[in-house]
Amino acid sequence: MFRIVAHRGVTAAAPENTMAAFARAALLGVDAVELDVRLTSDRRLAVYHYYYLDGFTTGAGPIFAHTAGDLESLRVVDRDRGVDHRIPMLEEVLDRFAGRLGLEIELKGPEPEAAASVAKLLSSVRSHWDRIEITSFEPALLTTVRAVCRDHDIALLLPPSEAWMRSDVVAHAALQRARLAQAQAVHLHPVQINEEVVATIRAGGVNVHAHGVNDERSRELAVALDLPWICTDEPESALDFRRRAGGARAS
Numbered sequence: 001m002f003r004i005v006a007h008r009g010v011t012a013a014a015p016e017n018t019m020a021a022f023a024r025a026a027l028l029g030v031d032a033v034e035l036d037v038r039l040t041s042d043r044r045l046a047v048y049h050y051y052y053l054d055g056f057t058t059g060a061g062p063i064f065a066h067t068a069g070d071l072e073s074l075r076v077v078d079r080d081r082g083v084d085h086r087i088p089m090l091e092e093v094l095d096r097f098a099g100r101l102g103l104e105i106e107l108k109g110p111e112p113e114a115a116a117s118v119a120k121l122l123s124s125v126r127s128h129w130d131r132i133e134i135t136s137f138e139p140a141l142l143t144t145v146r147a148v149c150r151d152h153d154i155a156l157l158l159p160p161s162e163a164w165m166r167s168d169v170v171a172h173a174a175l176q177r178a179r180l181a182q183a184q185a186v187h188l189h190p191v192q193i194n195e196e197v198v199a200t201i202r203a204g205g206v207n208v209h210a211h212g213v214n215d216e217r218s219r220e221l222a223v224a225l226d227l228p229w230i231c232t233d234e235p236e237s238a239l240d241f242r243r244r245a246g247g248a249r250a251s
Contacts, residue, residue: 001242002222003031005104006235007211008049015056015076017047018085022097030235032102032131034211037090039114044068045090045121049108057087064111091121098125098132104231106157107136107145115144122149129153133229139181146182155185155209161192171200178206187211187231190218198225213238 009021010028017035025033036049046063053059059066059074068089076085090105097103107114118134122145125132129152134145137157145154156178161170170192178186178201185207188197198208209229210222219241222230232238 001246002227002230003102004235004238004242005032005034005102005229005231006030007034007231007233008036009033010235011233012236014081014083015078015085017049017088018076019088019092019096020083020085022093022101025235026097026101028235029239030101032104032133033097034104034106034135034231035090035093036106036108037114037118038063038108039111039117040064040066040068040071042067042069043113043117045114045117046071047088047090047093090118091124094121094125098128102131102133104133104135107134107138107141109136109138109141112140112144115141116148119145119148122152133185135187136181139177139183142181142183153185154181154183155187156181156183157187157211158189158192160189167194167196168200171197174208175201175204175206179204185209185229190221193221193225193227195225198227216241 006025008016010024011021013024014020022033035047037045038048040046041064048063051062053061053063057074057076071087133153133155135155135157136142142154158174174186187209189212190210201208208227210227211231213219213222213230213232214234223245
């Protein structure tokens, strides 16, 4: 049965990519959380999804124009609960959750230095590598991580398919881009996944994970194709589905 990854934490309980959202995921019992990292101007890795701080935090401007010290004084806006949340640094997340909770760390890039920065931090938690996956849409970032952390799990994120692409092209592009990245797995959206696509990619020595698994049909597809790893915005529903599916198999 698949492992469940909470996309940016449990965002029903706290703003995405915050320590509170990750803590809630650990309490809920998911297998891992997905989080995004961006490089600050002083080459620290901030856990934040967007280029711009505007609208989501008390700050403004692109995150790459700020130092880690600048970010310390900012707060993530939580209008629903009126609670302040800091923008965490990746080392804080590793210190608190590595070994306690699986981590899917997405390198947003595009700065080449981001890969070396994350590889350096990973060296301090080597004993927990079996529960950490590094992902990116940028194959070059993943090959750099692979060069430094040779035994680490890395996975390529595939962009949404263009309208003209049929399953044969989706499978071929996913496999070849994963090979370029030297990735063990490629992450696809459920609309890109079917038996033909999964079989082709696996035949090439690459596994298939899924993101955006947010409804019953997508979860059933993941079970039918024996996908090992799903990333979801609905972790509670995914956990309930897994319990029900496990019970059905046992009976």
